[in-house]
Amino acid sequence: MFTVACASRAPASIPDIPPPPRLSVAQVARLLPAKVKGPEREGWARDVLAALDAEAVLPSPPVVCQVLAVIDQESGFQADPAVPGLPKLVRQKLEATAGKLGPLGRRVLDEVLASKAKGAKRSFGARLDAARTERDLDRLFRDMLAYYEEQYPAAYAAADLASSLFGPSSFAGQNPITTAGSMQVSVLYAVNKAGPDADPDAVRESLYTRAGGVRYGTARLMGFEAAYDEPLYRFADYNSGVYSSRNAALQSQVGRLTGIPLATDGDLRLYDKQGEPRGDDSQSLKALLVFRERHAPDLSERRVRKDVDQEKTAEFETTDTYLAVKRVYAKQTGQPPVYAQLPQVTLKSVKLSGEKTTAWFAKSVDARYQQCLTRHRQTAR
Template identity: 40%
Template sequence: MWLAALIALVAGCATQTVESPGLDPAKVQARIIHALPAGADDRAGWARDITAAFAAQQIEPNRSNLCAALAVAGQESNFQSDPAVPGLGRIARAEINRRAAAHHIPQLLVRGALALHGPDGRSYADRIAQARTERELSRAYEDFIGMVPLGRRLFGDANPVHTGGPMQVSVAFAENYAREHDYPYPVDGSIRHEVFSRRGGLYFGIAHLLGYPADYPSPLYRFADYNAGFYASRNAAFQAAVTRASGIPLAQDGDLVSYSLGERSNTELAVRTLADRLKLDDGEIHRDLSRGETAAFAATRTYARVFALADRLQGKPLPRATLPTIRLESPKISRKLTTAWFARRVDSRYRSCMTRMR
């Protein structure tokens, strides 16, 4: 409780201070203001919310960590708390039509449902067509799902807007994180709503970027993880080691196990072919690989023995981190982009920020 009270002070009044690991909050805010691009609006507000997020999560606000957070926010939103998405209404309507077709719902019925008027007096069709930001679209979907029977049939309880805010953080991640950690602000309706605010989007985005231990040789791999999931860069390097040891080509996507009941991933099947040489049984291999989204996987016998075998065959140590090879898929993306592209773009911003902060 004491930490939440202190965060409320720094978030609510720029003249108040809060204990923050390593540095005086006023100096942290000054560093951030200096590093923000010239065109950013409300620079003091951005600095205050970033400083509060670091303090709430007890993350050291050193130059590298601050620049990592600024680099992701710059890449994802250009420092817009609720960034506009070109063609968002068209994208949303296409998704509704796709789901209707999958449920064999006639378009006449869809158009009739969207013609109904919501709480703000506009039809759902108009609200969706006029939505410029994911916050506006998410609120329209919430009302449509909650008030129109066809909305629940199309979407169930799942709002199809999955990311939002200045760091484009996953709503599911934020909701899970808030269940296990004290959120330092009053919640405006729901954690989903908080994600679309500057303060909430930064808080949860910084947690996703920096709130887990990773012994990487460069922040580049954290940036890839931000896009692909915790430890994706470490796991992609492990998959490369499995390929070197077994000769079986694997996608270096960072996914070590299959989450479909009863199925085994290609990575697990490839490791199983090495079971005798690793002196491990299939059960232990599966248990170890199931820890792939945690720091604990690097301490397992499967991880250590695969790398020991691959290093010996290679004649030198293989990298323990590599950029995952993942194609980015989203209705918002019209170009052929990858996780590696994202990580390098963010890394370029990070390096520029580090230069400015000197």
């Protein structure tokens, strides 16, 4: 007679899925393109890792390669990028603005350009002609603004129409440096990210350092959650605004359901130059209201408007309006609605030559991203 010892079987455990590898400074440095030489490689690597740590994002190979791809696209790894021909383009823009006032406007512009900042040796005009980098131009315009506010005769400015084009707010608006640094991050975004107590000029200056440019640019690229199945759409959002790719897909679906042609620019509302919503309705919002009437009468107009207010957030995907569009689209077309598509936005900047689009930008960055992944696979062997 044999005695068999029976033991209860432990439940099968689910194996832990290891997290993606966290890259070291040396590993990140090896992912940089060959054009970045010597100790600069380690410096860029350290700043990228610090920026990702600040956003609590794990520096895995795909994430690091996304950041490096944007840096490469936007500046070629230059902390303070030079922009060939920019002084000429800026002067042309100033002269065009002055030309709207005829001889009076040109006289005011000539007087301002002939002036100097306190303690400076060169006039504003000479500094403009000699400007080489973004920081040169940015500092010039900030000095011109300070000069106008402190030195230019207030009585003269108030007495004629010149104040409407060359007053402080107008001079600030003439500054061509709205994106800056190695990742060409929006200055407005960086100032808002720094918080209400931050000095805007100090934030601008930090963007021209390697650490600052990478810090704010990485936050802009990685600082939001989205269910994109590939980084291509995150690259597009970096250029045209958070959730632009998600919202462009929704615009396309609403356009198909209503028959109303919509620009798939990723903005369901209209915004001013400061990024604040305007009061008038966009074509996309009007189309959503038509969609509500035809396909989702249980949605109130008030609900649609409140939902659209969340278009720049992840929570927009949980709203009644977003879910209704997806549900009706699937039922009407028999096709699953895509989550994202490249927004169609034409880029306008004195720093760009020729016509460029957000789709062009995203695809160009994605090509650099793929090259970085290839370098990773080669160095990981």
